[in-house]
Amino acid sequence: MPAEPWIATTATVTACRFQFAGLSSLAFGVNLSQRFRIAFDYYAHGRLYSDEFQSPTAIPQNTKIPLSYNPLDPHENSRTHNPTARATKAQPTWLIGVTGSIVLSLIWLIVLRSCA
DSSP: OOOOOOEEEEEEEEEEEEOOOOGGGTTTSOOOSOSEEEEEEEEETTEEEEEEEEESSOOOTTOEEEEEEETTEEEEETTTOOHHHHHHHHHHHHHHHHHHHHHHHHHHHHHHHHHO
């Protein structure tokens, strides 16, 4: 059964907040997260939905932004439910954390062995 195409609409920005870097970038000095948290509202099937996403640029309140939503599950929208975009952004942070942990563990092991 083919999936139904998503329906195009517009959303209204309700808030734009600056987001400080999280702990993931603290250890390595690399900020992989985007800077602004954008909250928005949109109507789907006569009902109001709210959501938010991250953006590298500020979007002023009351700005209309393009959006599409899943007609079978209207809370899923193109700004926040894009599995390919989410996976590519989360993976580098995870990889840096694991690699850094392994490297630091090896350095600590070398230091401990050289003291004995």
